[in-house]
Amino acid sequence: MKKFIDENFLLQNKTAQALYHEFAKDMPVIDYHCHLPPDQIAEDRNFENLTQVWLYGDHYKWRAMRANGIAEEYITGDKSDWEKFEKWAETVPYTLRNPLYHWTHLELQRYFDVYDILSPATAKKIYDECTAKLQTPEYSVKNLLRKMRVSVVATTDDPVDDLAYHKQLKADGFEIKILPAFRPDKAMNADDLPALISYIGQLEQVCGITITDFNAYLGALKSRHDYFAAHGCTISDHGLEQMYAEAYTDEEIRLIFDLIIAGKTLSEQQVLQFKSAMLYHFAVWDKEKNWVQQYHLGALRNNNSRLLGALGPDTGWDSIGDFQQGPALSKFLNRLDSGDQLAKTILYNLNPADNELMATMIGNFNDGSVAGKIQFGSAWWFLDQKDGMIRQINALSNMGLLSRFIGMLTDSRSFLSYPRHEYFRRLLCNLLGEDVENGELPEDMDWLGKVVKDICYFNAKNYFNF
Known part of the structure; x- marks a missing residue:
């Protein structure tokens, strides 16, 4: 009987075993998107x-x-x-x-x-x-990270955060880079006006200004974007149902913002226009600073209103959504590209039905300026499992360049989640090993080993300039 989770777990042939043990196993980990709390790292809890x-x-x-x-x-x-x-x-x-x-x-x-x-x-x-x-x-928390050979962690941080714990970690000289990532979703959430108005108030306090119009609002957010950059941030992130790329004029957005601060109800069209404008401005700032922007698309959140009311968000009431992703995503990326405002971009989808859509969409905007400039991100959330990872890898392989893929991340709040990188690496090596054993790839272990190391570590290191 085969032993459960032995040294060759998920590695079903000799080539896969060699690729994993000789090339993948001991590579450092770059966790370029997660939700680890920086205070617990700084305090070495x-x-x-x-x-x-x-x-x-x-x-x-x-x-x-x-x-x-x-x-x-x-x-x-x-x-x-x-x-x-x-x-x-x-x-x-x-x-x-x-x-x-x-x-x-x-x-x-x-x-x-x-x-x-x-x-x-x-x-x-x-x-x-x-x-x-x-x-x-x-x-301790720091030693848990060291134990898993983590070299970089990018947390997820709101623009109003003072980044005090990131500053402390830098001052302490912690050898693992703990970097902030700019996630401004609350700043564009016109679906919930009371929450957005409250957020505008928080932004006023942090910036020490009074926000009376849209230009002031943009200026305040831009100052926070600059502040994050000054403290090591090179990544932004959004968690959206779908991309927003509604047509709007600057005057329309100014009037919509006036309605927001007056507490007036917005039409569905106005909500979409406001979100579209905010996403565009954030993306332009990212390009100006040569940041990497990430878009997590497709979650249908807060489905159970009874238990959401009792326990709050992020307690287990979300699922895969079936939003139409293609047209707006194409329109959004094309507007940025047409004005030379498209930064390095990672697209994550939650609905496996959209795998091939994402894998082909990235090819529309890879322009030769950077290898893998637009990335089809690692299998995310409900797809972060054996079948989901394999399907994402296969879609990218069939329609793009797997060899330029920046690999795995944890997207976790837990310091015990880093074996997910091992899980991904084993599956990757097994897929390549199967192709070699089936005669579909040459048994060139030097080249295959380089590709494995790149996907596990070096592609991300180069992509993010870590």
């Missing part, structure tokens, strides 16, 4: 127990527990950390064939050298052993 580092804020696990019939009090409620972990251990055996089953055991092995299968029978032993390790200096 030690987590009190396994639940805190593993279950807090992890809506992947929360959704699985709910599907397994676990009451909310054991998920986000007031039960003790041990009781919550006990319910997670009860759920894990039922997650077989879900990526959580692989991730759970990879994380136990890679961080804690625990090779037991998590279940109610092993829960107490695993919890006590891992919790004891988490109390030691070796398991």
Whole structure:
């Protein structure tokens, strides 16, 4: 019987095994998009127990527990950390064939050298052993990053953030680069006027000005863009249902902003125009500073209004959406390209039906100025699993240049998520190995090994100028 998660896990032929062990395994990690909290890195936190580092804020696990019939009090409620972990251990055996089953055991092995299968029978032993390790200096947040050979982390930060923890990390001389990424989605969210008006107030406080018109609003946001650049930021990010590229005039946007600050209801057309204008301005600033811009497209968020009201956003009520992505995305990119305002761009889609759309869209705007200037981003969120990664890799291979791909990221809030890079690397090597074994690629291990190293590390290093 084959051992579960052995050294050749997911590597189904000799070529794949050689590619992984000789070229991919020990490459450093560049995590160019994640949601790790910079305060916990700056403070070099030690987590009190396994639940805190593993279950807090992890809506992947929360959704699985709910599907397994676990009451909310054991998920986000007031039960003790041990009781919550006990319910997670009860759920894990039922997650077989879900990526959580692989991730759970990879994380136990890679961080804690625990090779037991998590279940109610092993829960107490695993919890006590891992919790004891988490109390030691070796398991502080910074050492967890070092353990996974992380070289760069780009967090996700709002324009009003003062970046105090990023400044502290730089002043402390932490050898792993912890860089901010500019995510201004709240600044364009005209769907929720009270929230947008509140955000304008926050921006006024941070900038020390009064915002009375659209030009002042743009100027304030531009000053925050400049501030982020002065503190090491070279990446922006957006999480959108779809791209917005509605036609508008400058006068229309000025009038729409006047309505916003007056608290007047906007039409659906005006909301789309405002979002389109903001996206365009952000993109122009990114190009001016030679930043990389990222667009995460396709999430249908906050579906369960009852539980959203009880628990808030980002607690597990989002799903894949079926938005029409092509026309507006083409229009948006083409407007930027036509004015020589198109920065390096990464497109992530959440609906696998859009894989080929994205893989061909990037080819429309790769202009030869930079290798892989427009990227089809790594399989994202619900697609961040074996089938999703393989389908993204195959779509990119068939319609673009896999060899220029900038590879994997975690997109996670957890310091224990870095084995996802290993998972991706194993799948990549297995696909290439299969092609060699089938006679579809030559057995040129030097060249294949270089391509593997590039996708795992060097392409991202060069793309972001890290």
